[in-house]
Amino acid sequence: MTEPIIDVAGLSRDFTVRAPAGRLRRTSRTVHAVRDLTFSVPEGAAVGYIGANGAGKSTTIKMLTGILVPTAGTARTCGKEPHRQRRELAREIGVVFGQRTQLWWDLPLHESFRALAAIHRLPSDRAAQRQVELVDRLDLGEFLDTPVRQLSLGQRIRGEIAAALLHSPRLLVLDEPTIGLDVLSKERLRGFLVDERAAHGTSLLLTTHDMDDVQRLTERILVVDHGQMAFDGTLAGLVDRVGAQRVVVVDLLGGAHGAGAEVGGGAGGAGQAGARAAGVPDLHGIPGTELVAVEAAGLRQRLAFTPGLTTAAEVIAAVAARATVRDVAIEEPDIEDVVRRLYLSQ
Numbered sequence: 001m002t003e004p005i006i007d008v009a010g011l012s013r014d015f016t017v018r019a020p021a022g023r024l025r026r027t028s029r030t031v032h033a034v035r036d037l038t039f040s041v042p043e044g045a046a047v048g049y050i051g052a053n054g055a056g057k058s059t060t061i062k063m064l065t066g067i068l069v070p071t072a073g074t075a076r077t078c079g080k081e082p083h084r085q086r087r088e089l090a091r092e093i094g095v096v097f098g099q100r101t102q103l104w105w106d107l108p109l110h111e112s113f114r115a116l117a118a119i120h121r122l123p124s125d126r127a128a129q130r131q132v133e134l135v136d137r138l139d140l141g142e143f144l145d146t147p148v149r150q151l152s153l154g155q156r157i158r159g160e161i162a163a164a165l166l167h168s169p170r171l172l173v174l175d176e177p178t179i180g181l182d183v184l185s186k187e188r189l190r191g192f193l194v195d196e197r198a199a200h201g202t203s204l205l206l207t208t209h210d211m212d213d214v215q216r217l218t219e220r221i222l223v224v225d226h227g228q229m230a231f232d233g234t235l236a237g238l239v240d241r242v243g244a245q246r247v248v249v250v251d252l253l254g255g256a257h258g259a260g261a262e263v264g265g266g267a268g269g270a271g272q273a274g275a276r277a278a279g280v281p282d283l284h285g286i287p288g289t290e291l292v293a294v295e296a297a298g299l300r301q302r303l304a305f306t307p308g309l310t311t312a313a314e315v316i317a318a319v320a321a322r323a324t325v326r327d328v329a330i331e332e333p334d335i336e337d338v339v340r341r342l343y344l345s346q
Protein backbone atom coordinates (compact mmCIF):
# COMPACT_ATOMS: atom_id res chain seq x y z
CA MET A 1 0.00 0.00 0.00
CA THR A 2 1.28 3.47 -0.78
CA GLU A 3 2.13 5.71 2.12
CA PRO A 4 -0.57 8.20 3.18
CA ILE A 5 -0.03 11.78 2.02
CA ILE A 6 -0.72 12.90 5.61
CA ASP A 7 -0.25 10.69 8.62
CA VAL A 8 -0.50 12.03 12.16
CA ALA A 9 -0.51 10.19 15.47
CA GLY A 10 -1.11 11.73 18.87
CA LEU A 11 -0.27 15.14 17.45
CA SER A 12 -0.41 17.91 20.05
CA ARG A 13 0.71 21.50 20.34
CA ASP A 14 0.62 23.71 23.42
CA PHE A 15 1.31 27.42 23.65
CA THR A 16 2.39 29.20 26.78
CA VAL A 17 0.64 32.52 27.11
CA ARG A 18 2.05 35.06 29.55
CA ALA A 19 0.02 37.93 30.89
CA PRO A 20 0.76 40.69 33.43
CA ALA A 21 -0.73 40.08 36.89
CA GLY A 22 -0.37 43.29 38.84
CA ARG A 23 2.51 45.73 38.38
CA LEU A 24 5.46 43.40 38.72
CA ARG A 25 4.20 39.86 38.39
CA ARG A 26 3.37 37.89 35.30
CA THR A 27 1.33 34.72 35.18
CA SER A 28 1.52 32.09 32.52
CA ARG A 29 -1.03 29.60 31.31
CA THR A 30 -0.94 26.82 28.77
CA VAL A 31 -3.24 26.77 25.76
CA HIS A 32 -3.76 23.27 24.37
CA ALA A 33 -4.28 24.34 20.76
CA VAL A 34 -4.13 20.80 19.32
CA ARG A 35 -4.67 17.71 21.46
CA ASP A 36 -3.81 14.16 20.57
CA LEU A 37 -4.92 14.18 16.93
CA THR A 38 -4.67 10.93 15.00
CA PHE A 39 -5.72 10.59 11.36
CA SER A 40 -4.36 9.77 7.97
CA VAL A 41 -5.20 10.89 4.44
CA PRO A 42 -4.50 8.64 1.45
CA GLU A 43 -2.71 10.04 -1.59
CA GLY A 44 -5.14 11.69 -4.01
CA ALA A 45 -7.87 12.39 -1.41
CA ALA A 46 -9.58 15.74 -0.79
CA VAL A 47 -10.27 16.52 2.85
CA GLY A 48 -12.04 19.46 4.46
CA TYR A 49 -10.67 20.45 7.86
CA ILE A 50 -13.31 22.42 9.67
CA GLY A 51 -14.11 23.79 13.11
CA ALA A 52 -15.04 26.97 14.93
CA ASN A 53 -12.66 29.92 15.29
CA GLY A 54 -9.79 28.95 17.56
CA ALA A 55 -10.49 25.20 17.26
CA GLY A 56 -6.90 24.48 16.18
CA LYS A 57 -7.07 24.28 12.38
CA SER A 58 -4.24 26.70 11.57
CA THR A 59 -2.03 25.23 14.27
CA THR A 60 -2.51 21.76 12.75
CA ILE A 61 -1.72 23.02 9.26
CA LYS A 62 1.37 24.81 10.51
CA MET A 63 2.61 21.54 12.02
CA LEU A 64 1.80 19.61 8.85
CA THR A 65 3.76 22.09 6.74
CA GLY A 66 6.74 22.39 9.10
CA ILE A 67 6.13 25.96 10.33
CA LEU A 68 5.48 24.79 13.90
CA VAL A 69 7.09 22.00 15.89
CA PRO A 70 4.67 19.65 17.69
CA THR A 71 4.76 19.51 21.49
CA ALA A 72 3.98 15.77 21.30
CA GLY A 73 3.11 13.11 18.75
CA THR A 74 4.20 12.72 15.17
CA ALA A 75 3.24 14.17 11.81
CA ARG A 76 4.32 12.95 8.39
CA THR A 77 3.42 14.87 5.27
CA CYS A 78 4.32 13.36 1.88
CA GLY A 79 6.33 10.81 3.83
CA LYS A 80 8.47 13.51 5.46
CA GLU A 81 8.80 14.86 8.96
CA PRO A 82 7.67 18.42 8.29
CA HIS A 83 9.79 20.54 10.64
CA ARG A 84 12.95 18.47 10.12
CA GLN A 85 12.61 18.15 6.34
CA ARG A 86 10.97 21.46 5.61
CA ARG A 87 12.96 22.19 2.47
CA GLU A 88 12.40 18.78 0.90
CA LEU A 89 8.74 19.00 1.82
CA ALA A 90 8.41 22.42 0.15
CA ARG A 91 9.08 20.71 -3.20
CA GLU A 92 6.13 18.40 -2.70
CA ILE A 93 3.47 20.68 -1.25
CA GLY A 94 1.82 23.93 -2.26
CA VAL A 95 0.35 26.09 0.48
CA VAL A 96 -2.01 29.06 0.31
CA PHE A 97 -2.96 30.88 3.48
CA GLY A 98 -5.86 33.16 2.48
CA GLN A 99 -4.58 36.09 4.50
CA ARG A 100 -0.86 35.81 3.74
CA THR A 101 1.01 36.09 0.48
CA GLN A 102 3.87 34.15 -1.00
CA LEU A 103 4.06 36.61 -3.90
CA TRP A 104 6.41 39.59 -3.93
CA TRP A 105 4.22 42.59 -3.30
CA ASP A 106 6.09 45.09 -5.49
CA LEU A 107 6.93 42.75 -8.35
CA PRO A 108 4.76 41.99 -11.36
CA LEU A 109 3.10 38.60 -11.07
CA HIS A 110 5.28 36.98 -13.73
CA GLU A 111 8.44 37.97 -11.77
CA SER A 112 7.08 36.17 -8.71
CA PHE A 113 6.46 33.09 -10.84
CA ARG A 114 10.01 33.32 -12.19
CA ALA A 115 11.47 33.63 -8.68
CA LEU A 116 9.42 30.66 -7.43
CA ALA A 117 10.48 28.53 -10.41
CA ALA A 118 14.10 29.33 -9.50
CA ILE A 119 13.54 28.51 -5.82
CA HIS A 120 12.04 25.15 -6.79
CA ARG A 121 14.81 24.64 -9.35
CA LEU A 122 12.32 23.83 -12.07
CA PRO A 123 13.81 23.21 -15.52
CA SER A 124 12.97 26.32 -17.55
CA ASP A 125 10.93 24.52 -20.21
CA ARG A 126 8.85 22.74 -17.56
CA ALA A 127 8.31 25.98 -15.62
CA ALA A 128 7.29 27.84 -18.78
CA GLN A 129 4.87 25.12 -19.83
CA ARG A 130 3.26 24.89 -16.40
CA GLN A 131 3.00 28.69 -16.14
CA VAL A 132 1.23 28.89 -19.50
CA GLU A 133 -1.22 26.20 -18.38
CA LEU A 134 -1.98 27.86 -15.03
CA VAL A 135 -2.17 31.39 -16.42
CA ASP A 136 -4.62 30.19 -19.05
CA ARG A 137 -6.82 28.17 -16.70
CA LEU A 138 -6.82 30.80 -13.94
CA ASP A 139 -7.37 33.64 -16.37
CA LEU A 140 -4.28 35.55 -15.28
CA GLY A 141 -2.95 36.60 -18.71
CA GLU A 142 -4.07 40.22 -18.37
CA PHE A 143 -2.37 40.70 -15.00
CA LEU A 144 1.05 39.18 -15.51
CA ASP A 145 2.71 42.59 -15.74
CA THR A 146 0.76 44.07 -12.82
CA PRO A 147 2.53 44.47 -9.46
CA VAL A 148 0.87 42.19 -6.94
CA ARG A 149 -0.09 45.13 -4.70
CA GLN A 150 -2.37 46.43 -7.47
CA LEU A 151 -4.30 43.18 -7.96
CA SER A 152 -7.85 42.77 -6.67
CA LEU A 153 -8.37 40.13 -3.97
CA GLY A 154 -9.76 37.63 -6.48
CA GLN A 155 -6.88 38.20 -8.92
CA ARG A 156 -4.34 37.88 -6.12
CA ILE A 157 -5.83 34.63 -4.79
CA ARG A 158 -5.72 33.18 -8.31
CA GLY A 159 -2.10 34.31 -8.51
CA GLU A 160 -1.39 32.67 -5.13
CA ILE A 161 -2.94 29.41 -6.28
CA ALA A 162 -0.94 29.46 -9.52
CA ALA A 163 2.22 30.13 -7.48
CA ALA A 164 1.43 27.24 -5.13
CA LEU A 165 0.87 24.86 -8.06
CA LEU A 166 3.74 25.96 -10.30
CA HIS A 167 5.95 23.08 -9.17
CA SER A 168 3.09 20.54 -9.50
CA PRO A 169 2.99 19.56 -5.82
CA ARG A 170 1.50 16.25 -4.68
CA LEU A 171 -0.45 17.99 -1.91
CA LEU A 172 -2.19 21.36 -2.01
CA VAL A 173 -3.01 22.92 1.37
CA LEU A 174 -5.50 25.75 1.26
CA ASP A 175 -6.45 27.79 4.31
CA GLU A 176 -9.74 29.62 3.64
CA PRO A 177 -9.05 30.09 -0.09
CA THR A 178 -12.42 31.61 -0.98
CA ILE A 179 -12.77 33.99 1.97
CA GLY A 180 -13.80 37.48 0.85
CA LEU A 181 -14.41 36.48 -2.78
CA ASP A 182 -17.68 37.23 -4.55
CA VAL A 183 -19.98 34.35 -5.49
CA LEU A 184 -18.83 34.16 -9.10
CA SER A 185 -15.11 34.25 -8.23
CA LYS A 186 -15.64 31.54 -5.60
CA GLU A 187 -17.38 29.32 -8.10
CA ARG A 188 -14.70 29.82 -10.76
CA LEU A 189 -11.96 29.02 -8.29
CA ARG A 190 -13.74 25.86 -7.16
CA GLY A 191 -14.21 24.80 -10.79
CA PHE A 192 -10.50 25.28 -11.40
CA LEU A 193 -9.56 23.22 -8.33
CA VAL A 194 -11.88 20.37 -9.34
CA ASP A 195 -10.31 20.30 -12.83
CA GLU A 196 -6.78 20.56 -11.47
CA ARG A 197 -7.30 17.57 -9.19
CA ALA A 198 -8.91 15.57 -11.98
CA ALA A 199 -6.00 16.32 -14.32
CA HIS A 200 -3.12 15.79 -11.89
CA GLY A 201 -4.49 13.70 -9.00
CA THR A 202 -3.36 16.37 -6.51
CA SER A 203 -4.31 15.66 -2.90
CA LEU A 204 -6.12 18.50 -1.14
CA LEU A 205 -6.36 19.64 2.47
CA LEU A 206 -8.72 22.56 2.85
CA THR A 207 -9.84 24.64 5.81
CA THR A 208 -12.97 26.63 5.25
CA HIS A 209 -16.09 28.04 6.85
CA ASP A 210 -17.95 27.77 3.55
CA MET A 211 -20.31 24.83 3.05
CA ASP A 212 -20.13 25.14 -0.73
CA ASP A 213 -16.34 24.71 -0.60
CA VAL A 214 -16.79 21.55 1.45
CA GLN A 215 -19.44 20.18 -0.88
CA ARG A 216 -17.74 20.96 -4.15
CA LEU A 217 -14.16 20.24 -3.23
CA THR A 218 -13.96 17.51 -0.61
CA GLU A 219 -15.14 13.96 -0.13
CA ARG A 220 -14.29 13.67 3.55
CA ILE A 221 -14.36 16.08 6.45
CA LEU A 222 -12.54 16.24 9.72
CA VAL A 223 -14.09 18.43 12.40
CA VAL A 224 -11.86 19.68 15.18
CA ASP A 225 -13.19 21.02 18.48
CA HIS A 226 -10.90 22.54 21.11
CA GLY A 227 -7.94 20.90 19.41
CA GLN A 228 -9.50 17.42 19.40
CA MET A 229 -11.03 15.38 16.61
CA ALA A 230 -14.80 15.61 16.87
CA PHE A 231 -15.80 13.92 13.59
CA ASP A 232 -14.16 12.08 10.70
CA GLY A 233 -16.44 11.08 7.83
CA THR A 234 -18.55 12.40 5.00
CA LEU A 235 -20.55 15.61 5.04
CA ALA A 236 -23.77 13.60 4.63
CA GLY A 237 -22.71 11.46 7.61
CA LEU A 238 -22.12 14.58 9.70
CA VAL A 239 -25.45 16.12 8.74
CA ASP A 240 -27.13 12.80 9.62
CA ARG A 241 -25.35 12.57 12.92
CA VAL A 242 -26.40 16.01 14.13
CA GLY A 243 -29.88 15.76 12.61
CA ALA A 244 -29.51 19.06 10.77
CA GLN A 245 -32.26 19.74 8.31
CA ARG A 246 -31.86 19.98 4.56
CA VAL A 247 -34.34 21.89 2.47
CA VAL A 248 -35.85 20.78 -0.83
CA VAL A 249 -36.82 23.83 -2.90
CA VAL A 250 -39.34 22.97 -5.61
CA ASP A 251 -40.43 25.21 -8.47
CA LEU A 252 -43.86 24.16 -9.67
CA LEU A 253 -45.96 24.70 -12.73
CA GLY A 254 -49.33 26.22 -11.89
CA GLY A 255 -52.41 24.00 -11.79
CA ALA A 256 -53.24 21.06 -9.56
CA HIS A 257 -51.88 17.71 -10.52
CA GLY A 258 -53.33 15.14 -8.17
CA ALA A 259 -56.92 14.81 -6.98
CA GLY A 260 -57.51 16.60 -3.70
CA ALA A 261 -54.11 18.29 -3.72
CA GLU A 262 -55.39 21.70 -4.64
CA VAL A 263 -56.14 24.28 -1.97
CA GLY A 264 -57.22 27.88 -1.96
CA GLY A 265 -54.82 30.70 -1.06
CA GLY A 266 -52.53 30.36 1.97
CA ALA A 267 -54.22 27.60 3.98
CA GLY A 268 -52.24 25.52 6.42
CA GLY A 269 -49.95 28.04 8.13
CA ALA A 270 -46.39 27.35 6.96
CA GLY A 271 -44.36 29.82 9.02
CA GLN A 272 -43.35 32.13 6.19
CA ALA A 273 -45.99 30.99 3.74
CA GLY A 274 -47.20 33.68 1.37
CA ALA A 275 -50.48 33.81 -0.49
CA ARG A 276 -51.01 30.81 -2.71
CA ALA A 277 -52.74 31.38 -6.04
CA ALA A 278 -55.80 29.31 -6.80
CA GLY A 279 -54.88 26.01 -8.39
CA VAL A 280 -51.45 25.80 -6.81
CA PRO A 281 -50.83 22.52 -4.94
CA ASP A 282 -50.59 22.30 -1.17
CA LEU A 283 -47.44 20.52 -0.04
CA HIS A 284 -48.34 20.24 3.65
CA GLY A 285 -48.19 16.83 5.28
CA ILE A 286 -45.55 15.12 3.15
CA PRO A 287 -44.12 12.51 5.57
CA GLY A 288 -40.89 13.54 7.27
CA THR A 289 -41.09 17.13 6.03
CA GLU A 290 -42.14 20.52 7.25
CA LEU A 291 -43.34 23.13 4.79
CA VAL A 292 -41.25 26.14 5.76
CA ALA A 293 -42.00 28.65 3.02
CA VAL A 294 -44.39 29.26 0.15
CA GLU A 295 -43.16 31.89 -2.29
CA ALA A 296 -44.00 33.27 -5.74
CA ALA A 297 -47.72 32.77 -5.17
CA GLY A 298 -47.11 29.12 -4.34
CA LEU A 299 -44.98 28.30 -7.36
CA ARG A 300 -41.85 27.97 -5.20
CA GLN A 301 -42.13 26.00 -1.97
CA ARG A 302 -39.53 24.96 0.57
CA LEU A 303 -39.76 21.68 2.47
CA ALA A 304 -37.34 21.05 5.33
CA PHE A 305 -36.55 17.42 6.10
CA THR A 306 -34.29 15.57 8.47
CA PRO A 307 -31.96 13.09 6.75
CA GLY A 308 -32.55 9.75 8.41
CA LEU A 309 -36.32 10.30 8.56
CA THR A 310 -36.69 10.61 4.81
CA THR A 311 -34.54 11.26 1.76
CA ALA A 312 -34.46 14.02 -0.81
CA ALA A 313 -35.55 11.49 -3.46
CA GLU A 314 -38.62 10.45 -1.41
CA VAL A 315 -39.59 14.07 -0.82
CA ILE A 316 -39.28 14.92 -4.52
CA ALA A 317 -41.31 11.83 -5.47
CA ALA A 318 -44.05 12.84 -3.01
CA VAL A 319 -44.10 16.39 -4.41
CA ALA A 320 -44.23 15.05 -7.98
CA ALA A 321 -47.31 12.99 -7.04
CA ARG A 322 -49.11 16.22 -6.09
CA ALA A 323 -47.73 18.75 -8.56
CA THR A 324 -45.89 19.21 -11.81
CA VAL A 325 -42.31 19.96 -10.81
CA ARG A 326 -40.38 22.38 -13.01
CA ASP A 327 -37.10 22.50 -11.06
CA VAL A 328 -35.64 21.20 -7.80
CA ALA A 329 -32.75 22.41 -5.65
CA ILE A 330 -31.49 21.15 -2.32
CA GLU A 331 -30.20 23.60 0.24
CA GLU A 332 -27.71 22.23 2.72
CA PRO A 333 -27.58 23.42 6.32
CA ASP A 334 -25.13 26.13 7.21
CA ILE A 335 -21.73 24.72 8.17
CA GLU A 336 -21.44 26.83 11.32
CA ASP A 337 -24.80 25.46 12.43
CA VAL A 338 -23.76 21.85 11.78
CA VAL A 339 -20.51 22.30 13.67
CA ARG A 340 -22.33 24.00 16.58
CA ARG A 341 -24.79 21.12 16.76
CA LEU A 342 -21.93 18.63 16.72
CA TYR A 343 -20.14 20.45 19.55
CA LEU A 344 -23.36 20.55 21.59
CA SER A 345 -23.92 16.82 21.08
CA GLN A 346 -20.45 15.82 22.36
Ligand SMILES: Nc1ncnc2c1ncn2[C@@H]1O[C@H](COP(=O)(O)OP(=O)(O)OP(=O)(O)O)[C@@H](O)[C@H]1O
Binding pocket: 015, 016, 017, 031, 032, 033, 051, 052, 053, 054, 055, 056, 057, 058, 059, 060
Ligand atom coordinates in the same frame (compact mmCIF):
# COMPACT_ATOMS: atom_id res chain seq x y z
N1 LIG B 1 1.25 31.66 18.71
C1 LIG B 1 0.28 31.44 19.57
N2 LIG B 1 0.43 31.77 20.88
C2 LIG B 1 -0.55 31.54 21.77
N3 LIG B 1 -1.74 30.96 21.48
C3 LIG B 1 -1.95 30.61 20.19
C4 LIG B 1 -0.96 30.84 19.18
N4 LIG B 1 -1.46 30.38 18.00
C5 LIG B 1 -2.70 29.90 18.26
N5 LIG B 1 -2.99 30.04 19.58
C6 LIG B 1 -4.22 29.61 20.25
O1 LIG B 1 -4.44 28.25 19.91
C7 LIG B 1 -5.82 28.00 19.69
C8 LIG B 1 -6.02 27.46 18.27
O2 LIG B 1 -5.73 28.50 17.32
P1 LIG B 1 -5.78 28.26 15.74
O3 LIG B 1 -5.28 29.53 15.11
O4 LIG B 1 -5.08 27.00 15.41
O5 LIG B 1 -7.33 28.08 15.49
P2 LIG B 1 -8.15 28.04 14.12
O6 LIG B 1 -9.06 26.86 14.20
O7 LIG B 1 -7.22 28.11 12.96
O8 LIG B 1 -9.02 29.37 14.19
P3 LIG B 1 -9.54 30.37 13.03
O9 LIG B 1 -10.68 29.69 12.33
O10 LIG B 1 -9.99 31.56 13.83
O11 LIG B 1 -8.36 30.66 12.14
C9 LIG B 1 -6.53 29.32 19.95
O12 LIG B 1 -6.97 29.32 21.27
C10 LIG B 1 -5.43 30.36 19.76
O13 LIG B 1 -5.68 31.50 20.52
